[in-house]
Structure formats: structure tokens, C-alpha cells
Amino acid sequence: MNKIITYLAIYFISLSGVLAQVTSEEIMINNMEIQLSGTLTFSADKQPLLIWVHGSGNVDRNGNQAGVDIKANYIKQFRDAVNEENIAFFSFDKRTANPKNMEFMKDGILFSDFIMDVKEVINHFKDDKRFSQIILAGHSQGSLIAMGALEYADKYISISGPGEAVDQVLIKQISKQNPILGVSVKNHFKELAETGSIKEVNPMLLSIFSEPNQPFFKSWMKENPADVIKTVEIPILIINGDKDLQVMVDDAKTLHEANPKSELVIIENMNHVLKDIQKDEDNMKSYYSADYPISQKLIETVVTFINK
Numbered sequence: 001m002n003k004i005i006t007y008l009a010i011y012f013i014s015l016s017g018v019l020a021q022v023t024s025e026e027i028m029i030n031n032m033e034i035q036l037s038g039t040l041t042f043s044a045d046k047q048p049l050l051i052w053v054h055g056s057g058n059v060d061r062n063g064n065q066a067g068v069d070i071k072a073n074y075i076k077q078f079r080d081a082v083n084e085e086n087i088a089f090f091s092f093d094k095r096t097a098n099p100k101n102m103e104f105m106k107d108g109i110l111f112s113d114f115i116m117d118v119k120e121v122i123n124h125f126k127d128d129k130r131f132s133q134i135i136l137a138g139h140s141q142g143s144l145i146a147m148g149a150l151e152y153a154d155k156y157i158s159i160s161g162p163g164e165a166v167d168q169v170l171i172k173q174i175s176k177q178n179p180i181l182g183v184s185v186k187n188h189f190k191e192l193a194e195t196g197s198i199k200e201v202n203p204m205l206l207s208i209f210s211e212p213n214q215p216f217f218k219s220w221m222k223e224n225p226a227d228v229i230k231t232v233e234i235p236i237l238i239i240n241g242d243k244d245l246q247v248m249v250d251d252a253k254t255l256h257e258a259n260p261k262s263e264l265v266i267i268e269n270m271n272h273v274l275k276d277i278q279k280d281e282d283n284m285k286s287y288y289s290a291d292y293p294i295s296q297k298l299i300e301t302v303v304t305f306i307n308k
Contacts, residue, residue: 022083029092031120033104034113037061038092038121041083042130048306049131050082052091053118053149055140055160061091063273072273073290081299087306088131092121108212111145111220118149126152135306140247140272143255147228157237157302158229160247160272163254167193167221170208173246181205192218226258236262237305239298241270243277245284263305270295 025040038061042049052075057065063075079089095101095109095117118136125134133154138146143161150156162169167189175182184202188209191198196218201209209217229236236259240252249266256264271277275286276295286292 027090027092027124029121029124031095031113031117034095034101034117035098036092036095036117036121037098038090039079040088040090041079042088043083043086045130046132047086047088047130048133048135049088049090049125049128050135050137050157050302050306051118051121051125051153052078052089053136053138053142053146054091054094055142058094058096060093060097066097070287071290072275072287072292074273074275074294077290077294078274078299081294081296082303085299085303087303090121090125106212108215110216111223112148114141114145115148118145119151122149122152133306137302139274144223144225144228147225147232148223150232150234153234155235155237155306156232157239157305158252158255159239159274159298160241160244161225161238161251161255162247163226163251163258165221165224166217189217189221193221226254229255229259229262232259235305235308237301238262238264239267239301241267241272241274241295241298243269243271243280243283246272265301267295267297267301270298274298 022041022043027038027040029036029038058067059065061075062073064071064073075091079091082089122134125131134152135155135157136146136150136153137157137159138161139159140161143158146156171182171186171189174185181204184205188198188201188205192214197214198209238252238255240247240249242249252264252266256262269277271283271286273287274294275292277283277286282292
């Protein structure tokens with residue numbers, strides 16, 4: 001009888017942990033006129049807080065993008081998974097995902113603007129006694145953005161972060177698809193670096209090198225992730241998936257070699273939007289559907305790193 005009571009007690013204790021209520025708060029953070037609306041979720045005080053730093057594009061707090069029909073919902077899946085592991089989570093609509101910000105960006109933006117957005121987010125939470133530590137997780141472009149905003153962070157996670165400056169990344173990506181167009185990309189970046197603008201853009205590259213985008217790329221290409229990560233002194237976790245079609249495993253290795261104190265984990269079958277991909281034909285499909293599961297190995301790796 002005593003054994004039965006003991007087993008029941010263990011069962012209900014375990015069940016209470018699973019059913020721990022997650023508190024959700026809608027928070028507005030302002031960087032001057034720019035509005036960064038986000039969602040904070042946590043289940044108890046003194047939990048570590050993981051702050052998500054977005055990749056490129058008009059990415060919202062859940063990992064979706066209007067206009068290009070990206071509906072992977074990967075950040076929402078990540079949030080739910082780490083909340084179950086007693087880790088608080090905050091993600092926000094990137095400034096480019098909020099239509100209210102458009103009038104304040106009509107003259108263009110600089111790469112440093114994204115860094116300042118993240119710094120404002122950290123300033124909002126750095127003195128919040130509900131949280132035991134702050135971890136920045138930068139995804140894709142956000143890997144480099146997060147590196148520039150680590151002043152009050154306790155740990156740093158790079159997920160699918162490029163290891164080279166953006167001009168080198170784009171030259172390689174486009175050359176692989178179209179070698180002739182790749183030469184144009186190389187020449188455009190060279191002209192941009194030397195003169196500050198591109199007089200005549202290849203019509204096939206207007207979506208990249210439109211006039212409002214040129215100051216942004218000029219400011220971005222000055223930052224080499226492999227150089228910046230050398231200056232990071234807090235604990236670092238570098239993650240990449242071997243099914244990532246946008247950022248290669250070699251990029252993660254480059255970052256790790258630049259800062260050998262970092263921890264490097266290559267996750268089998270994980271793609272760029274953090275999904276577990278068992279069939280190659282599902283890789284791109286997973287960008288447009290929330291039905292594909294997030295990599296559980298990713299979650300396990302992140303949780304272990306945070307709890308060290």
C-alpha cells in the first residue's frame with residue numbers, strides 16, 4: 001500500500017511539472033519611433049530568459065513572413081519547446097515586420113539599427129528580477145546581430161550563422177546558381193565598397209541592390225562574423241544543421257575555429273528553419289508549413305547549454 005501511495009505521489013508531482021502554467025505577456029519595446037512588439041512566455045520566477053534575434057527578412061515573432069508566404073512557425077515551436085523545459089522566452093516582430101515602422105525606414109536602414117533594436121530589448125529585461133540570466137540566440141543574419149548586442153548577456157547561441165561577411169556569402173550563393181550573375185554580384189559589391197553606391201544595377205539583381213538597400217549592404221558587409229566572434233568572452237554555443245540549404249556546416253566550423261572556446265554542435269537532419277527533415281523533398285516545403293516538427297536535438301542541445 002505504501003508503495004502504491006509513493007508511486008501516486010511521484011506521478012502527481014511529475015504531472016504538476018508538465019501542467020505548469022505558462023504565463024504570456026504582450027510587450028511593446030520602443031527604439032525611438034520604431035515599435036518592437038513581442039511575446040514573453042515563462043512559467044516561474046528565476047528562470048533563464050532566452051531572447052531570440054531574427055534572421056533576414058520581415059520575420060515576425062513566430063517565425064513567419066508576410067508577402068513571401070513563409071509559414072514555418074519555427075520560432076513559436078521553439079518557444080513552446082523551451083517553455084516546457086522551464087526556460088523563459090521572448091521574441092519580437094522584427095522592425096521590418098511591423099507596418100507601423102515603414103514610414104520611419106523609408107530612407108533606408110543600416111545594419112547597426114538591428115543591433116540597437118536588440119540592445120533596447122535587452123535593456124528592457126536586464127534588471128528584471130524574474131529571470132536568472134539572459135541568453136541571446138541569433139538565427140542566420142541574427143547570429144551576427146546578436147554578437148553586437150552582448151553587453152548584458154550571460155550566454156550566446158549562434159544558430160545557422162554565416163561565417164563570412166555578407167558580400168562573400170551572396171557571391172558564393174548566387175555564383176552556385178548562376179556563375180555569370182555571380183560575377184555581377186561581385187562587381188556590385190566592389191563598387192559599393194569603393195564608391196558607396198552602385199550606378200547601374202543589373203536588372204536581375206534589383207531586388208537585392210535597389211537604391212534603398214545599398215547603404216544597408218554597405219554597412220553590413222563591413223562586419224565579418226569570424227572576426228567579431230573572436231571578441232566574445234561569454235559562453236558560446238554554435239549550432240548548424242546538415243540539411244541547411246542557406247548556411248553551410250563549414251560556416252559553423254569557421255566560427256568555431258575563430259573562437260575555439262566555443263561549443264560546436266552539428267545537428268543531423270535539421271534545416272535552416274530548424275525543422276527535422278527526413279526527406280530532401282520536404283526541405284523547402286517546410287518553409288511554407290507549420291506541420292513539420294522542430295528538431296528535438298536542437299532543443300536538447302540548447303537546454304543543456306543554458307542549464308550548465
